[in-house]
Amino acid sequence: MSDAQVQPIRVLLIDDDPLVCAGLELILSSTDDIEVVGTAGDGDEAVAAVQRHFPDVVLLDVRMQRLDGIAATAALRALPQTPRVIVLTTFDADDVVMRAISAGAAGFLLKTAPAPTIIAAIRNVHAGDGALSPRSVRRVFEQINDRHTSEHTAAREAIGMLTERELEVVQLVGEGLSNQEIGARLYVGEATVKTHLSAAQRKLGIEGRVRLAVFASKAGLV
Known part of the structure; x- marks a missing residue:
């Protein structure tokens, strides 16, 4: 060892x-x-x-x-x-x-x-x-979905910056899946999932998985 x-x-x-x-x-x-x-x-x-x-x-x-x-x-x-x-x-x-x-x-x-x-x-x-x-x-x-439509509109516009794979990863984060579960769902390794997550967070200016999940909800991904 x-x-x-x-x-x-x-x-x-x-x-x-x-x-x-x-x-x-x-x-x-x-x-x-x-x-x-x-x-x-x-x-x-x-x-x-x-x-x-x-x-x-x-x-x-x-x-x-x-x-x-x-x-x-x-x-x-x-x-x-x-x-x-x-x-x-x-x-x-x-x-x-x-x-x-x-x-x-x-x-x-x-x-x-x-x-x-x-x-x-x-x-x-x-x-x-x-x-x-x-x-x-x-x-x-539920509370996010009751909030101002302007936030929803901005989130839906922002997802246009993401690649198709990054979008899939963000959506699955919003559904509450772990990196391991996302990798299994998309048939990729955890390292690849982390790469897509980092790229998506950088493009969206979002730090943290919870905030990313909130963004996914605002964007209508979940």
């Missing part, structure tokens, strides 16, 4: 409830490929904690006393080397989900999600995929 080992996914937990952090740390400690590198008690500690611990993924609560998770997400996304952010909450109201996505969150999960779902979300987000609870996906897309 090679001396080189795969480094675990470094995770930072931010929640003003110590019991939540302890519970999440217990869940994540059951895995071999995820390591909790630190915790913080409020959103205003997020930037300093990230600069101290260099996490790959941050799990943070949306409701905190001094600085909420939405504002903390936006602050983290403004860093030169930004981690991927998953917002955790006890409720999935439409406006909270949309605000989290707009702030740059790569995922949104309920705190009541089972342990395997939380673990899978961290792995997916770290790999460049998004993570939304099934209820959140449905409600986000």
